[in-house]
Amino acid sequence: MSPEIAWSDYLDRLRRDSEELTTQRSLADNAHNRADQDQSAARPASINLEDTSPNKPTLVEDTAINQGADSVLPIYIGETACTAFAARVCQCLNGAASPTHPLQWNYVDEAELALLLNADVPWPSLAQARLWVQTALAHTNPAFHVALRKDTLLLLTEVYQRRRFDNATTKSKYFALFALGQLYASHLDPSQPHVPGSAYFAQALRLVHIPPERPSLMYLEAILSVALFYQHLNRFHSAYLLVGNALRLGLSFRLNYPSANEGLSDVDREHRVRLWWSIYAMDRFWGLRSGLPVQVSDGDVHVGIPRDPKGDEEREQFCDPAHQIAGIGLARLAGNISQDLYGLRKSDESFMQQEQKLLTRSKQWVEGLPNHLKLQQSGTNSKNVIVMHLQFNYPGVASYAIYENRVQMQCNLCIPIPVGDLGGMCSRR
Numbered sequence: 001m002s003p004e005i006a007w008s009d010y011l012d013r014l015r016r017d018s019e020e021l022t023t024q025r026s027l028a029d030n031a032h033n034r035a036d037q038d039q040s041a042a043r044p045a046s047i048n049l050e051d052t053s054p055n056k057p058t059l060v061e062d063t064a065i066n067q068g069a070d071s072v073l074p075i076y077i078g079e080t081a082c083t084a085f086a087a088r089v090c091q092c093l094n095g096a097a098s099p100t101h102p103l104q105w106n107y108v109d110e111a112e113l114a115l116l117l118n119a120d121v122p123w124p125s126l127a128q129a130r131l132w133v134q135t136a137l138a139h140t141n142p143a144f145h146v147a148l149r150k151d152t153l154l155l156l157t158e159v160y161q162r163r164r165f166d167n168a169t170t171k172s173k174y175f176a177l178f179a180l181g182q183l184y185a186s187h188l189d190p191s192q193p194h195v196p197g198s199a200y201f202a203q204a205l206r207l208v209h210i211p212p213e214r215p216s217l218m219y220l221e222a223i224l225s226v227a228l229f230y231q232h233l234n235r236f237h238s239a240y241l242l243v244g245n246a247l248r249l250g251l252s253f254r255l256n257y258p259s260a261n262e263g264l265s266d267v268d269r270e271h272r273v274r275l276w277w278s279i280y281a282m283d284r285f286w287g288l289r290s291g292l293p294v295q296v297s298d299g300d301v302h303v304g305i306p307r308d309p310k311g312d313e314e315r316e317q318f319c320d321p322a323h324q325i326a327g328i329g330l331a332r333l334a335g336n337i338s339q340d341l342y343g344l345r346k347s348d349e350s351f352m353q354q355e356q357k358l359l360t361r362s363k364q365w366v367e368g369l370p371n372h373l374k375l376q377q378s379g380t381n382s383k384n385v386i387v388m389h390l391q392f393n394y395p396g397v398a399s400y401a402i403y404e405n406r407v408q409m410q411c412n413l414c415i416p417i418p419v420g421d422l423g424g425m426c427s428r429r
Contacts, residue, residue, distance in 0.1 A: 078291015080342055080398045107234035108195065116194070116202035124178065126160045132181025133174070136225070139184045142323035142384060144281065145274035145306075146224045147177070148267070150316040169219050172207035175200040176225035183232060201229045211245075217275065220249055224278060240290055243282045247295050250279050256301045266310065267317055274306050274318065277328050284331035285391065287338060288398065294335045322370050323384060329365050330388070334395050336361070341398075362395070 078084065123129065133156060140146050159170060179197035186196035208222050223246045230239035250256065255276035259269050283295050305328060306321035340347070340354045347354065366374075375381055375389055 078342070080288050080338055081291035084291060108198070112194070113198075113202055113205070116199055117206050119199060119202070121175075121199045121203050123160075123165055126157065129156055129160070129174070129178065132178045132185065134181070135185050136177040136180035140180065140225075140228060142319045142321075143327055143387070144224070144228065144278040145271075145318070145324060146228070146278060147173070147221045148271055148317045149319075152177075168207050168210070169212065169216060169222065172204045172222040173218050173225065175207075176204035176222050176229065179204060179229050180225060183229070195233060197229065198233075201226065204229075208242075215249060215252075217253070217271070220246055220253070220275060223249070224275075224282070227282065236286065236290055239282075240286050240292060243279065243286060244295055246279050247283055250276055251296070255279075256296070256303055258303055267314060270307065270309075270314065270318060273303055274321075274324065276301075276303055277306060277324060281324075281327050281331040284334045284338075288334040288395065291342075294338060298332065298335065322373060323388065326365075326369055326373055326388060327391075329368070330392055330395070333358070333361055333365060337395050337398050362392075365392070 124132070130153060133152060137147060137149055137152065141149075155170075156174060159165065159174070165171065179199075179201035182197035182200065183195065188196070204222060204226050208219070208226055212219060223242055227239045227242040227246065230236075230242065253272070255272050259272055264272075280296070280301065286292075287294055305325050306318075308321060309315040309318045337358060340358065349357070373385055373388065375385065
């Protein structure tokens with residue numbers, strides 16, 4: 001069965017379930033509705049979506065702060081987080097007054113990481129090290145640029161030849177890449193006590209937590225690799241905090257501006273550009289998923305987008321920038337949704353005007369993609385293209401969620417989710 005047919009069947013099943021649930025609720029509430037007909041005139045006749053008030057729907061009073069039993073501090077759940085949307089759906093089905101449930105997710109806790117921090121983890125053989133580094137860079141690119149491909153492998157060989165294993169910054173970078181490479185090259189086995197690559201990750205984490213007073217781009221590369229591995233441990237808050245450190249480090253390097261250093265080579269200039277946009281994309285994507293605000297304004301970003309490699313030397317260092325450029329546009333869209341729809345600042349535009357503007361930008365993003373990055377209805381799509389379009393779905397769902405939330409809050413009604421419209425948004429037909 002093709003993915004398109006499977007997806008269509010899945011949407012049809014969701015639509016049938018939605019219609020069946022709506023019918024059951026209508027039958028159960030029929031008597032109650034007849035009793036309340038005399039009060040229907042007091043109910044708002046229309047939904048005020050033209051409101052420009054800064055008091056947009058928010059979960060601050062209800063579920064934004066959720067105190068777990070073992071938490072030292074409350075856990076913030078922003079409105080754009082999937083957990084917040086799930087809470088709204090549950091309230092819609094069970095009643096607006098239904099309590100929200102404490103957060104429950106599995107992640108590698110600090111006790112397990114602490115056991116690995118003090119372990120003696122030797123450097124692997126050069127052949128194994130090269131394999132893991134190549135694997136890590138192949139999987140992180142083209143979505144994120146975390147290191148120069150050729151220079152990283154050349155320096156790795158030099159480290160082994162000259163036995164320079166004690167440099168903290170070098171070790172943190174390569175151990176973080178070893179961790180990612182071992183993870184991507186392994187089959188996950190639930191019976192194993194640790195996620196593959198955790199031993200190398202713990203050592204890299206220990207080193208990056210002692211920042212050098214005069215940091216280098218290599219240290220920044222190490223931070224990004226460690227943050228990526230955090231995601232695979234389901235430690236999303238830790239990853240967001242670490243990207244915040246990388247962002248401030250990038251600002252101190254003025255990566256958000258074109259470099260004025262005439263002594264930099266073209267490769268070094270492009271390396272700085274791509275590192276900055278990787279940080280930018282992580283901040284926007286991970287912030288939206290966690291319901292947290294963006295950490296740098298678009299008005300403070302003045303550097304150009306990645307360019308095509310020039311000549312064989314640059315092609316050995318960089319991959320095709322088209323995927324990262326598309327990711328930058330998607331990250332901007334995610335930031336706009338977080339700020340314009342979910343932010344509390346007052347806007348001169350109505351809610352529906354903001355929604356329509358973001359919808360237009362979403363369509364422009366899809367239409368502006370190069371052909372090799374568009375989903376192909378016939379044939380196969382690469383993993384990177386599929387992941388990028390799945391990421392595109394999340395801002396779309398976030399845009400719909402606040403619309404559904406406003407309808408529910410203003411009318412005190414549960415509006416059935418338009419599965420067909422939502423499915424069309426996600427299938428990208």
